[in-house]
Amino acid sequence: MRWSRPATAALRLKTVAPAAALSAAICLGAAACGTTAAVAGGAYGTASATAKAMNPAPATPGKAMLIVRKSNIGYVLATRTGQTIYWYSHDAQGSGKSVCTGSCLASWPAVTGTPMAAAGVRLAGKLGKITRAGGVVQATYNGYPLYTYAEDMSPGAASGNGADGVWHVISGAVLSPSPASAAAASQRDVSPGGAAPSQSVTATPSGNGGGGGYGY
Secondary structure, three states, rough: OOOOOHHHHHHHHHHHHHHHHHHHHHHHOOOOOOOOOOOHHHHHHHHHHHHHOOOOOOOOOEEEEEEEEEHHHHHEEEEEOOOOOOEOOOOOOOOOOOEEEEEEEEHHOOEOEEEEOOOOOOOOOOOEEEEEEOOEEEEEEEOOOOOOOOOOOOOOOOOOOOHHHHHEEHHHHHOOOOOHHHHHHHHHHHHHHHHOOOOOOOOOOOOOOHHHHOOO
């Protein structure tokens, strides 16, 4: 009966070989044999990284740099890109609110972000901010929300001044103790970024031009 042992061994080999082949096939199909189970989203990084991507940290509110520049009606407060800034007499000073919404806001876009004066600029008024519906931060000056005018097509334009008797630029004594010096400082501050507005516009004798900064 000695001859039966090799036969048994052969049978055993034949039985084991298909099982090993099957196991190898399963490993190749799973592409993860010998490792822990894949975490959902693992192809894009760890679970914690995926969670951070889906829930980013709250964005830091932006800054709104304000400058003084020469417009076609004199020195005025403006945005970094030279857009003339306005205040709206229907807004209640210091109320923390803006009554310009909807179609009004389309024509008079809010100056958004926490305001800061350009380096070296001295303003006579106080900068501040309010939070509009939806969490949008709007800059203020002496308690009035600030706006630009959609119809001002170029830096230095102030076509909205005096509109309907309620829209005014910020100029004169309310603007700065020395508007010309503030304008020069503004020019130096924004020039390195290539966004400096030209200061070549000639001021007219009207200065305040329909209310200006004296309408507070």
